[in-house]
Amino acid sequence: MLDRIVRTRRAGEGNGHLAIEAGLVTDATQLAAGRPTAWQAVQTARNIARPHAVEIIGRVFDRFQELHGDRAFRDDPAIVGGIAELAGRPVMIVAQQKGASTEENIQRNFGMPYPEGYRKGMRLYRLAEKFHLPLVTLVDTPGAYPGPEAEERGQAEAIASSIQLMTRLATPIVVVVLGEGGSGGALALGVGDVVLALENATYSVISPEGCAAILWRSASEAERAAAAMKLAGPDLLETGVVDALIREPAGGAHTDHDATAAAIKTALIAQVERLARVPIADLLSLRYERFRAFGTIVEPSGGQAPAPPRPWWRRILSSAIRNPTAGGES
Amino acid sequence: MRLRNPFGRKPKEFPSHLWTQCPSCGEMLFNKQLERNHNVCQKCGHHFKLDAAGRVELLADARSFTETDADIVSSDPLGFVDSKPYPERIAAAQAKTGHKDAVLTGDATISAIPIVLAVMDFEFMGGSMGSVVGEKLTRAAERAFAERKPLVIVSASGGARMQEGTIALMQLAKTVAALARLDEARIPFISVLTDPTTGGVLASFASLGDIVLAEPGALIGFSGARVTSETIGEKLPKGFQRAEFLVEHGFVDQVVPRTQLKERIAFFLNAFRIAGQDLRWSL
Numbered sequence: 001m002l003d004r005i006v007r008t009r010r011a012g013e014g015n016g017h018l019a020i021e022a023g024l025v026t027d028a029t030q031l032a033a034g035r036p037t038a039w040q041a042v043q044t045a046r047n048i049a050r051p052h053a054v055e056i057i058g059r060v061f062d063r064f065q066e067l068h069g070d071r072a073f074r075d076d077p078a079i080v081g082g083i084a085e086l087a088g089r090p091v092m093i094v095a096q097q098k099g100a101s102t103e104e105n106i107q108r109n110f111g112m113p114y115p116e117g118y119r120k121g122m123r124l125y126r127l128a129e130k131f132h133l134p135l136v137t138l139v140d141t142p143g144a145y146p147g148p149e150a151e152e153r154g155q156a157e158a159i160a161s162s163i164q165l166m167t168r169l170a171t172p173i174v175v176v177v178l179g180e181g182g183s184g185g186a187l188a189l190g191v192g193d194v195v196l197a198l199e200n201a202t203y204s205v206i207s208p209e210g211c212a213a214i215l216w217r218s219a220s221e222a223e224r225a226a227a228a229m230k231l232a233g234p235d236l237l238e239t240g241v242v243d244a245l246i247r248e249p250a251g252g253a254h255t256d257h258d259a260t261a262a263a264i265k266t267a268l269i270a271q272v273e274r275l276a277r278v279p280i281a282d283l284l285s286l287r288y289e290r291f292r293a294f295g296t297i298v299e300p301s302g303g304q305a306p307a308p309p310r311p312w313w314r315r316i317l318s319s320a321i322r323n324p325t326a327g328g329e330s
Numbered sequence: 331m332r333l334r335n336p337f338g339r340k341p342k343e344f345p346s347h348l349w350t351q352c353p354s355c356g357e358m359l360f361n362k363q364l365e366r367n368h369n370v371c372q373k374c375g376h377h378f379k380l381d382a383a384g385r386v387e388l389l390a391d392a393r394s395f396t397e398t399d400a401d402i403v404s405s406d407p408l409g410f411v412d413s414k415p416y417p418e419r420i421a422a423a424q425a426k427t428g429h430k431d432a433v434l435t436g437d438a439t440i441s442a443i444p445i446v447l448a449v450m451d452f453e454f455m456g457g458s459m460g461s462v463v464g465e466k467l468t469r470a471a472e473r474a475f476a477e478r479k480p481l482v483i484v485s486a487s488g489g490a491r492m493q494e495g496t497i498a499l500m501q502l503a504k505t506v507a508a509l510a511r512l513d514e515a516r517i518p519f520i521s522v523l524t525d526p527t528t529g530g531v532l533a534s535f536a537s538l539g540d541i542v543l544a545e546p547g548a549l550i551g552f553s554g555a556r557v558t559s560e561t562i563g564e565k566l567p568k569g570f571q572r573a574e575f576l577v578e579h580g581f582v583d584q585v586v587p588r589t590q591l592k593e594r595i596a597f598f599l600n601a602f603r604i605a606g607q608d609l610r611w612s613l
Binding site: 144146148150151152153154155156157159160161163164166167168183184187190191203204205206211214215216225228229230231236239241287288291292294295296297298299300301 | 399401402403404405406407408410411412413461462464465468490491492494495496497498499500501502503504506507508509510511514529530532533534535536537538551552553566567570571579580581
């Protein structure tokens with residue numbers, strides 16, 4: 001029996017003609033010098049001075065017109081969406097917005113969307129599909145809001161539906177993780193044909209504090225949890241969760257917002273340009289394959305199902321056919 | 331010396347391997363009888379957890395279940411160590427449950443209707459979804475798609491498996507992408523939520539059934555009640571995140587007692603099957 005370890009993705013692989021352009025970091029070894037620890041990345045990604053979505057949108061896109069509301073309940077300020085031009089091409093933008101100050105953070109709920117935020121996002125995804133607008137999403141959230149109102153309004157259902165809608169949305173999708181990619185609440189904006197991240201962004205299944213509280217029974221072990229979960233940029237490249245990293249200015253994105261936005265703009269223009277040339281059917285099957293491939297499993301049988309046991313009458317029948325004299329009469 | 335309350339009832343002595351006390355009504359239940367009743371208290375109808383094998387026995391017609399992809403096991407993509415290395419945790423869970431991971435998938439019939447059945451086992455690392463659970467569920471959905479058979483998934487899970495990091499998170503997208511294909515092909519998917527179904531499992535395939543059923547009193551929610559009560563700094567109302575709460579708020583179609591679950595699933599599958607056949611003839 002041959003043990004077969006299937007499908008550990010490497011960045012860039014499996015995306016076929018969606019291979020990433022130069023100018024982006026696609027190989028973690030390029031970052032080897034001065035690679036920050038996981039905990040440093042967590043701190044940088046959470047830095048309140050880091051450029052947030054609205055600021056990035058203002059610097060990267062032209063003539064942004066915001067669209068509000070989910071048409072069912074209310075407008076969620078933690079998710080900002082609308083139509084703008086990217087180097088002259090109209091695109092749909094859906095982004096998670098944290099605050100740059102305490103007041104703004106209270107207004108934006110610290111970037112933690114409610115279900116209606118995700119439903120606003122879904123409305124805009126469908127609008128993008130309907131009018132053939134490429135979709136750009138900007139991910140930056142500690143996670144979906146975990147409060148009781150969010151539970152009452154179906155946080156889990158909203159996230160599940162949003163993820164599913166993105167897996168089959170018939171328009172090109174480019175995802176950029178700006179800061180924190182907090183679990184399912186991030187993935188609800190995170191399914192795309194190309195997933196990029198800023199160099200110091202993080203993406204994790206649970207917050208380091210949450211992980212530490214459950215596995216180490218103490219939130220103060222968050223630093224260890226962060227390292228164990230491999231949530232920093234270079235790790236994400238290695239696992240293929242992101243296809244490429246966008247370089248930040250030395251010292252981090254918070255030191256120079258203009259330079260950060262310029263790097264994002266260059267990357268977005270190239271990716272949207274490239275994806276727009278791919279037929280939609282190809283795009284959808286490549287997107288399916290991209291997410292289908294995640295998983296590290298060992299399968300001793302190599303995917304061959306063992307032959308089902310034959311029913312007793314088949315066994316007797318086949319032995320009777322092979323050996324007619326011994327079969328029926330004895 | 332401990333003081334005894336002279337008016338209190340004397341605690342009765344029961345050997346724990348033979349008897350289980352119902353946490354809801356306090357009745358002492360004989361384990362064998364409880365098992366025969368699919369882990370439902372005969373007196374008050376309290377639903378105890380049911381393991382994957384018991385679940386298959388409850389739902390699938392006798393001897394109709396053929397397990398598929400039984401030998402897939404997880405590798406340790408991150409080299410994850412908390413108080414124990416991840417491979418040791420898997421080995422312990424395998425020894426405890428007799429299964430390779432937290433879900434059983436296979437072909438079965440329910441009241442003679444051929445289906446693809448997946449049942450999760452909470453005993454295996456809290457039913458958490460890592461690469462193996464994601465892969466087996468995705469294959470189950472792909473097989474249902476290829477063979478045009480309805481898919482039934484019974485969830486019991488705390489969410490995504492932290493020990494596999496972001497790879498575990500990506501299983502949310504992987505499973506729902508496969509379900510999207512079923513949806514487009516108009517093949518029924520029935521999702522059954524049992525105690526507990528939370529986190530990344532509820533925030534992916536479990537919420538997306540054409541029909542979503544839940545067992546009475548099952549804990550169903552996006553975030554753990556502890557996280558929620560810490561977030562708002564107050565105690566949560568009684569019945570919060572229980573199956574009945576989700577029906578009230580419109581996210582579950584019905585609460586179905588375990589003893590009626592099989593016949594209820596068969597009812598919906600029959601209804602959908604006929605519709606599907608009509609459609610095929612008209613094309």
